[in-house]
Amino acid sequence: DDVTVSDIMKQNVVTVTENISLEDAAQSMFDNGITHLPVVSNHGKIRGIITSWDISKAVALKYTHLDKIITKNVLTASPDEKIDSAARKMQKNNISALPVIDEDEVVIGIIGSEEINKMIGEYH
Amino acid sequence: DDVTVSDIMKQNVVTVTENISLEDAAQSMFDNGITHLPVVSNHGKIRGIITSWDISKAVALKYTHLDKIITKNVLTASPDEKIDSAARKMQKNNISALPVIDEDEVVIGIIGSEEINKMIGEYH
Ligand SMILES: C[S@@+](CC[C@H](N)C(=O)[O-])C[C@H]1O[C@@H](n2cnc3c(N)ncnc32)[C@H](O)[C@@H]1O
Numbered sequence A, B: 001d002d003v004t005v006s007d008i009m010k011q012n013v014v015t016v017t018e019n020i021s022l023e024d025a026a027q028s029m030f031d032n033g034i035t036h037l038p039v040v041s042n043h044g045k046i047r048g049i050i051t052s053w054d055i056s057k058a059v060a061l062k063y064t065h066l067d068k069i070i071t072k073n074v075l076t077a078s079p080d081e082k083i084d085s086a087a088r089k090m091q092k093n094n095i096s097a098l099p100v101i102d103e104d105e106v107v108i109g110i111i112g113s114e115e116i117n118k119m120i121g122e123y124h
């Protein structure tokens, strides 16, 4: 199976910048029906990630600031990475999406359960 | 690929009952590192589902009661269902996990991105 990340990644990625509020991050996930929001700099470079799990954590621990929940040490995928490598990375770290970045660390896509399900549904 | 849902589903499923509070649902997701909580009756029968996306929706819309966010019309998988059928069901409905139920509608497992990623990582 020589499918690469760029073959199946989602290209129009909803991203946010670091100064977003917790409520606005939650609103963006609701408006877009998504669970992962890559956090980027003004030039589109990866800076972190916020997920619906992080919002749920904020509710559980009564946090009100995004700084408390943003994950800065983001695992990413490269466009030419094989799909089994990306899947193993997600499984090993108990995460369900990887922002795809180019050589300049600019976010060019995202790969998660939706893309993997589409691949399984079509090829198997 | 004749892999069935029961071949790869997670069997020890964290579930909650219908009278749980929004905060307790969020706490359970945080404690267990999970994003999907099947809601079951006292006899373990499927009644609905709550996800971290629903918690995020509650933050965005300032809801405080679980009744406002629980999804009652749950899509499920059967243990002998082929994996491509389960994947298509998730992809078509933009969801990332299916509770697995037996003939009595009792939750016996769950299949989501973690299980699919494990399968891709191993077989491809
Ligand atoms: C460990 S997972 C557990 C919940 C669930 N299994 C899931 O897939 O979301 C939740 C945490 O992973 C982090 N996370 C999600 N995607 C990530 C990625 N690509 N790189 C680093 N951390 C990530 C989130 O910010 C969150 O704090």
Ligand SMILES: C[S@@+](CC[C@H](N)C(=O)[O-])C[C@H]1O[C@@H](n2cnc3c(N)ncnc32)[C@H](O)[C@@H]1O
Binding pocket: A033, A034, A035, B049, B050, B051, B053, B054, B070, B071, B073, B074, B075, B076, B093, B094, B095, B096, B097, B098, B099
């Ligand atoms: C439509 S998805 C959109 C967010 C994201 N794509 C995801 O996979 O969670 C979010 C909604 O789907 C619902 N949901 C999740 N799993 C479900 C299932 N197996 N059956 C029915 N609804 C489900 C959740 O309760 C939530 O309201």
